């Protein structure tokens with residue numbers, strides 16, 4: 001704050017004035033006193049020590065004569081400048097009374113300033129007056145003390161090392177401020193900028209991304225690499241160009257995610273469940289009859305097997321539905337026969353835990369296999385299911401075809417490949433059926449079909465074409481029926 005140094009300087013000036021006052025007596029009277037003291041000293045009426053003391057009193061030290069001279073000079077020059085100012089004011093048209101008053105007052109002040117404050121104080125005391133000058137000095141002192149202590153307090157708060165709670169330092173600074181030490185007010189501690197230095201070998205302030213290899217960062221890197229790999233897989237999938245036959249099959253069967261309005265415009269009754277399992281532009285409000293006679297038969301459950309010894313005798317040709325858990329095997333059986341509720345389904349993977357045999361009339365059996373892969377079951381139980389399925393598909397007499405169901409969204413998984421390899425070895429005929437096609441865009445259905453066809457084109461036991469269905473929308477169900485009905489027609493046990 002600029003006020004502090006100036007008030008400090010003002011105090012200094014006061015001191016100067018006081019010094020001037022002590023020696024100011026010198027004017028004419030001082031010179032007289034000096035002469036009389038000198039005379040007395042020379043006559044011998046005054047002892048040399050007393051003379052020295054009196055000289056000291058009059059001039060206050062060795063250089064006092066010089067000080068008195070310089071001070072009277074200053075007074076003279078000030079008086080002259082004031083006179084000049086008064087003349088200037090009169091010339092400028094200022095009333096002479098005012099001009100003289102101002103100058104007189106300042107002159108008086110000047111004269112007062114030359115007097116000793118002690119003498120002035122004594123005089124005023126004897127007159128019963130209050131010493132305003134002394135009061136003023138006291139007041140400014142106390143004000144300065146307050147201000148400076150305030151400043152110190154604020155500095156102490158902000159500065160480093162000096163805390164306002166440090167009592168010794170506080171007392172010391174208070175003393176100094178009371179003495180009007182301008183140094184204290186001017187030389188305030190500068191604000192130091194807080195700089196945090198980082199020591200390269202100190203790990204305490206290191207962040208993980210600073211280049212230190214930790215388990216966490218390695219794991220993160222691995223995850224990122226996997227993500228990148230996954231992304232590149234997606235990019236590869238997007239780059240697949242499906243064949244014209246696949247695209248036309250997808251379009252003809254209304255496969256893929258479709259809007260209701262689109263299905264309606266194509267002539268299907270959207271009020272029905274699985275509306276695409278119908279003849280388009282049908283006049284009947286009811287669903288048209290199933291075209292394939294075999295699938296009009298009643299679906300009846302007749303056997304469940306946990307082990308191969310409990311398999312029923314192979315009297316009729318069988319079509320089995322295999323695939324990962326939750327891929328939609330049981331739902332497809334219901335959709336093919338339109339007999340909802342005969343085969344139990346669930347959104348919880350692992351519902352079907354035994355090999356379930358269903359007769360479709362007297363000429364064909366449909367077999368619902370337990371799923372493999374992820375399921376809510378113990379590992380050993382799941383292993384047992386898998387073994388059972390493997391045994392069934394590789395050894396079952398009367399098994400005419402395995403429909404290997406693959407989720408369109410996720411594609412083929414290693415377990416699917418394992419089963420394919422097994423069926424290849426055992427020369428079991430299998431056909432790939434993409435399920436849940438209503439969950440993805442039509443183009444992605446076509447891409448997935450193309451991807452799997454390309455992958456398995458060298459296989460010998462695979463039956464073409466690859467089928468695509470949706471048990472929910474009914475898309476592709478009629479086509480699958482047609483394919484499977486042929487088996488029943490020509491199959492002989």
Ligand SMILES: Nc1nc2c(ncn2[C@@H]2O[C@H](COP(=O)(O)OP(=O)(O)OP(=O)(O)O)[C@@H](O)[C@H]2O)c(=O)[nH]1
Nearest residue numbers: 326327328329330331345346347350351352371471
């Ligand atoms: N959106 C849609 N959901 C389907 C389709 N087919 C089946 N789902 C659903 O998928 C879930 C699993 O169906 P399930 O038929 O029980 O599957 P699963 O293969 O028999 O399963 P597990 O018996 O556990 O091996 C159920 O919630 C069905 O509603 C479909 O075509 N589209």
Ligand SMILES: [Mg+2]
Nearest residue numbers: 329330351352
């Ligand atoms: Mg099932």
